[in-house]
Amino acid sequence: MSLNIIVCVKQVPHPEHFSRITLDPIRQTISREGIPAVINPLDLHALEEALRIREELSGKVTAISMGPPQARCALEEALAIGADDAVLLCDKSFAGADTLATAYSLACGIKKLGRFALILCGNETIDSATGQVGPQLAEFLGIPHVTSVIQIAFEQGSSLIVRQALEEGYMKVRVKLPAMLAVAKGINQPRLPTVWAIMEAGSKEMQIWGASDIGATQDMIGLEGSPTHVTGIFERDTTRRREILEGPPRQIAKKAVNRLHELIAT
Amino acid sequence: MNEVWVIAEQRLGKLMSVSLELLGKGTELARQLKVGLAAVLLGDKVRALSRQLVCYGADRVYLGEDPRLRLYQSEVYADLVAKLVDTHKPGIVLIGATSIGRDLAPRIAAKLKTGLTAHCVELRIVNEDTEKPQLVQVVPGWGGSLMVNIACPVRRPQIATVSPGVMTKCDWEEREGEIITLAVDVQQELRVETLEMVHEERTGAALEEAEVVVAGGWGLLSAGGFELVEELAKVLGGAVAGTRPAVDSGWIPEHRMVGQSGKTVSPKLFISVGASGAPQFTAGFLKAKVVLAIDQNPNAPIFDVADIGLVGDLCDILPCLVTELKETGLRI
Ligand SMILES: Cc1cc2nc3c(=O)[nH]c(=O)nc-3n(C[C@H](O)[C@H](O)[C@H](O)COP(=O)(O)OP(=O)(O)OC[C@H]3O[C@@H](n4cnc5c(N)ncnc54)[C@H](O)[C@@H]3O)c2cc1C
């Protein structure tokens, strides 16, 4: 069996710098000036799983991303880690997409790529963390999906048995290929790129496709194709009392408990 | 007028608490819009649960029963709910952001080509007296460092998911509701099929339902572990939780982590011990009634989100707190 596997990767701001993301309260825009970008961490797990399946069953791994021109770096990294080729969906008209428009655009790109057996996504990103793109992509492609996947096993024929994590326990799910699986932490330990792979990556192919290349309908993409809109961004409201007590431990503990009695009662 | 709906979730015949919490919020929204509140319940032999849904606020329950609906089946559930929405055209649909709710909601929204907003921490109505009332959905972004308002101005329904522990359920009230039995016809061959649900019992008080949560952070290293936190939680009858480093150190299990990638809690009292107050952590207890924080660093950001802050070594302060609480017997 030889499989075409597609891995969806999103470029996100480096989480250690989230506190540097600032808000312009008048223009209602955020500034990410100088904040380094990385591949969304769970997407590395998705890529790792794809590479393992390729190693076991043979096949081809294609990384796809929708994003601004600099998202190219995320795909270069995916190639260095081991993807065979990569596609960047990049067009001004993709900007401002919510998850539905993102999923639609990715679906158009994937259709253009041709036959595939499996799509792997991260279960959610670290920046907006909706976890919606994977299942919505599956709906646009008319294929089944499973989220929170922590284990994948191939069955006879063209189906998989996967473990879907729950808050308390898990579900055993059988899914027929082609399918979309969104992977959660714990499925594997992502590898790092080797020096050899990084050198080799330079010769791998990266396609850059715009909206017309993938036959995307204008009113389904970007801001226009997005049913949800961001209508405001604001700093978190921290209207806590901030009564700070310093001094000998016994004394401040006593004061604190007295205040607790009052605050809980009101 | 277009109803407000809650997609109720049951697992192995038991309602998830988030469904009742959503009925609490739904009651408020429906009242403001002057429309009815309905719940959708799918499962096998789950009719008895309808009564709970009604007594916690639903005016009407759409009930779909079939042996093949016993476990969550993503394709069938999404098809059924999407068709039902298409027929009855609710204005707002609320879904619990559990692992199953998060699997189901995006598929439904994509079928209906409408908007879906993930893990809202606040929902309110604006323009309620116009033709097109809007649901303002507030969500945390970038690890909780900023908040974002999201609206779905044109398409309907407006669908939102909400995490367990964020909203509050109403008090149980004896009341009558209408039960509408759905014709369930599961004929298609399933491309994706849940074969089995394995329930693993968790030890200790459930975090989301606890009235008191005591969370420890990396600062407990100096105390050699979690014992002091456990003692404090015990005196208050509360649940123990922690930050990411507390999980990574093996002091608490992963399912007791509070924050962006962990649990959201809204207890009456939240106590943070030896945690610096990273936004990814504090995003998990925005709605606690009272927050008490202990840290030796007077400039730790945790004090910005605390009602009462105690500056000092936790190894000294915690034993004093425990003694003091035992003496005064705080009732929560
Ligand atoms: C703070 C904030 C909150 C938001 N909330 C909402 C909301 O509630 N509803 C809504 O519809 N939109 C929302 N958006 C818009 C949303 O962030 C974008 O649509 C984004 O492109 C995808 O959402 P996500 O990061 O949550 O992806 P997720 O659904 O969390 O991503 C899951 C997986 O899908 C794949 N994937 C996601 N995006 C891409 C991509 N661009 N290229 C390749 N693969 C990808 C990756 O494998 C990823 O791990 C929000 C934006 C912000 C800034």
Ligand SMILES: Cc1cc2nc3c(=O)[nH]c(=O)nc-3n(C[C@H](O)[C@H](O)[C@H](O)COP(=O)(O)OP(=O)(O)OC[C@H]3O[C@@H](n4cnc5c(N)ncnc54)[C@H](O)[C@@H]3O)c2cc1C
């Ligand atoms: C995408 C992403 C998601 C994340 N999600 C989460 C999440 O859900 N939950 C979470 O918790 N974290 C999360 N994190 C990690 C988060 O950013 C912080 O790193 C983490 O919360 C810090 O934990 P801490 O406060 O225990 O440790 P530290 O930041 O190291 O703080 C320890 C504190 O203890 C104090 N201290 C030390 N010794 C003593 C003493 N003897 N007495 C009193 N005080 C003392 C110190 O002054 C310090 O303030 C996430 C990170 C990322 C990137």
